[in-house]
Amino acid sequence: MGLETRSAQQRAAPRLLGGSLAVWRGRPSPLGASWDGAGVNFALYSQHASRVELCLFDPKGRREIGRVELTERTDHVWHGYLPAARPGLLYGYRVHGPYAPAKGHRFNPNKLLLDPYAKRIAGELAWSDAQFGYRLGSRREDMAMDTRDSAGGMPKSMVIDDAFTWGHDKPPRVPWSDTVIYEAHVKGLTMRHPGVPEQLRGTYAGLACPAVVEHLKALGVTSLELMPVHTFVDDRHLVERGLRNYWGYNSIGFFAPDSRYSASGEIGEFKSMVRTLHDAGIEVILDVVFNHTAEGNHQGPMFSFKGIDNASYYRLMQGDERHYMDTTGCGNTLDSGSTAALRLIMDSLRYWITEMHVDGFRFDLASALGREPHGFDTRSSFFAVIRQDPVISGVKLIAEPWDVGDGGYQVGGFPTGWTEWNGKYRDVIRAYWKGEGGVIGELAYRLSGSSDLYAAGGRGPSASVNFVTAHDGFTLHDLVSYNDKHNEANGEDNRDGDSNNHSWNCGAEGPTDDPAVLQLREQQKRNLLATLFFSQGVPMLCAGDEMGRTQHGNNNAYCQDNEVSWLDWELDGPGEALLAFTQRLAALRSAHPLFRRRTFFRGIELEEDGAKDMQWLRPDGLEMTHAQWAESHARCLGVRLSGRGLAESDEKGRPINDDDLVLLFNAHHERIDFQLPPCDPPGWEVLIDTFEADGLPADAVPRNGGGSYPLQGRTMVLLRHQERAQALNA
Template structure:
């Protein structure tokens, strides 16, 4: 603003935030316990506060005004006056410039100093003291935007759950080293919108891109001071604003262009969202937004000493979903990203924390009830990380109908099985067929299980077969961070090696993991780079590594190119066979009035598994026959689906096993579709007769289809 704003009108309490209507800007901020609210206007570079405007209107605890002279591009923040009594939960401090919770654009990052804290650091009584230093010069600023955007004929791809292949990626890490993305666009929304990255996703067979957090977030002070960054972004401070560090243009419209481009390529966009906590941390954290606007309303506080925070997240605080205005903020945020940004769904970080009505996790919590009846949110993809760090927080299998869940029981079992642990085949059968033990009783379908072998948190697929132990020293936490329970196996040598036999085994293990994932019922989720052998050199908690450790490398070695081709092939097999992506659970019952069941579990002799077979702790080889000539399912147009009868042979033993090929409905032959012994998975065209023994290699997986003609 070149001139001071002179006209201040009462404005409206709705909508929340700064809203440009074509003539002026309405400002509305919730604070239940504030005594005075000031809107602070800054120069175009955000370095100088040029004006303060008191919001004198207050309606239903919403402070508001209208500035007919304001325009998009205006930089602003708030100062909120009120009591500073931490023991009662109040931490108002008007010396601290605050980010507005409904800001649609947040410019800059904090220049960390003691001035960002509401108390005097190092004082005798810590957070009970009061700091009068002004922090505005080092604070990010909110920016008014014009939300207009030409979406044209953009519409959601609406991929059916059972057809989805999710690809979890980091916006920056995916293109930061891509040789075919111009340098100025690498690591940005614009870079992800370009043809080479999108072509990689299309050729791979991805249907759904799941973006790690893009809500505006902060780098923790302790990381910045050690030369690190909060790379993953699970440290939100603005639930409406796309993080500007991923923007080449500096405009919110760049994110919209990315979504529109991915939609045009036939792919959905799901956001990983962090609504369980904020970047302000515990009682010793900075005062940046919610804490200074109305601490006792926004956060869960310890009832008998409201100086402290309930921490179900391990991040210092937990948002109070019991408060109607907090619940409204989250719902408004979700609707904004669907309606204004056109995203197709959400993955909720530590979702159990959102369900805590009192102390316990309530599966029918207000948050989930509100979403289920919402006409906008009830139609998008909803995925829960079904745990938090509080008591009773592990809730895998307990989320409501309409929700899918990250299934860590799938991850743990598949890892343990291919590592060679005994006693796994009983649970393996459950995980391969969609985890009906977790989801069917509540009326959910196989797609409720989001199956994954690896995720952003933990070892990459390559490291899973290359390291027994984590190697996180570079995180500067003395290797104490990250999980010690990885179910990994280094195949004989810790870390990289030139031993050709070990490298061959590792390559085969990676193929085994990927094939198991893509041929399991449920929704498969790949992590960006696993299809190309990406390594973090044994770091299983690279949250603070904004560098080559986390970024994808695109200069592929021959074995990485082979793995990429293998992944493309098995995804194409999954798409070609409806039997591998059923909408309903198997039940092991005869079909078509005959004797053949929809699924049959087989021992190496080619006979149906007996009770004693299942009970053998040493058993590591299993066959499964899928009857697919009539699926008893229909597609979205009502057409009856048919498929080949398929046979999967799985051998986690270190030695070859001669598996007797079964005979069903007469004398059939078997064509090999996949054998992970081969580097790219595609075998020579070979036909085997029923009753013949097939040599299933040590630590390998085979898929065959049944043929009538010899």
């Protein structure tokens, strides 16, 4: 990721230096570096600074060629205007003020600092002790200031021109009820894709290639959720071990797309990717990390916020301001209740919506953002500001509803307007198909949209983002192939990563040639995927699971920027079959509004025959009783969904109807003959049977209502009322 030497960039600094370096008063808003066609306005927030210097660099970022003191200060914003500056100019800041760690102040003008509002960050970080504001090895009590200049090893902020021709680009605005999310890594998705030109692999441009878009469309994907693309830092300890922070949850530039994912080095490449995906009807959702930064704890490095105004940006321990409150497990926590940090977060979100045209955000460790001094609060400043913002409140907002602090697990606790990664869904679906007992009661809640979590707060099934796997943890293949994590490649003696995975290896740990084990693993994958697509709520598929991707038992591959993490597109027979099966699931979900309800089932009788909108069934075909939900041995149940019970209409107010559907679940290892519910006229058509390798039933004979279905061990089946379907279609 070298600095660019485009002619425009080369002209930026010399044209400036040819003059007298005169600085005009400028404006305090907007923050950051803003080019207006004639010059550049610079504005930096720092409440506690005593002096701010703007440092200018040569086109390669190696030599500081001038400094400009920003003497104007308005409402804690230091600002100035350089009339000769141009896009391509590289710059940074040196900020003066008290160095008093015990009081929360860590100003050190020897350290070059990135602009928190930089739209582009160029160059690589070259780790050295100079990146630390204190002298390493000094006594903890004083943490003496380090006076070495850090500029030589620091990346630089760059002035940009935001101009881009969007044409007729429009956000797809996919309704939540129709949304299918695909979580992917920019680099990992395309690094090994044979249909992506080699020079574009691993980049934003690679994501826009037809082969990738066609794959997403065939899966029914409506929303591509990208793991962090904000400029981030590779941790020093990883770099020294030859590893990288592959996942990118270590942000330092909340406005700048990371240039290591750019084939061209231009901001426009990201915008072109968004425009291409929009043309295909696919939304772009960004995974954003506003809960902490790459600067770590009191012993961490100084890149930006810590040196600009530590006390304004971070949550510090009351009465012990040397130390940081850490509800993230990453050393620090951004203070989303402070003026500086809250404005930064909101300005960043608006920028990515208005300038980059993204369609939503998934907030990493979102509970940390909703914390007030007394704990998590849905009335916090963060939620209140988003709720009233006409731009931000209009896009998809997804919370990872937990952090590592006390009271941080908030699944079901976020306010209206938010959806959530439903960790309870993941855990119970895994536990059920693993064969654990005593879970069918909670299973029913999760399959039906988790009304126990969301109904009381005024939200519907779409508040639940359902997932079985995500980037953090086992892949789908590894979930059914390993009992234990195998993270030795991370260099942490297998201590990292979660040890409680609800995984089951189906009889052999890791790779095996046992045909029975292999057959069962494929069957379990089909069970988990079918459950995901046929549950109420928003399904999220982790990239590669549809093809059986493996990380060889590594459930914390955050530092594996290699073939452990990159998707392998060369599929074997089972991989091709699983992909076709997943595509079929997506098509069935799209075809049946019953799987995409906007409101919860109510369990009410609809007609004189006693049929309900949703009816839970036991294997003898009768309705489940209250006592049976608590039976620890129960591992088999069914549910009948009535197409007459949608009670919903389309955009034009027309009633929505669907077939009657039945789902059968059997996590027991033996076959169970399940009595099918009565139907008039008789005839249930089998659409999916996960016991079969292709998911297709062994025969196409309709099953009569009141008859039994041979529900094989560890199998899931979907049936529809055939005669009713024909009548509706007519």
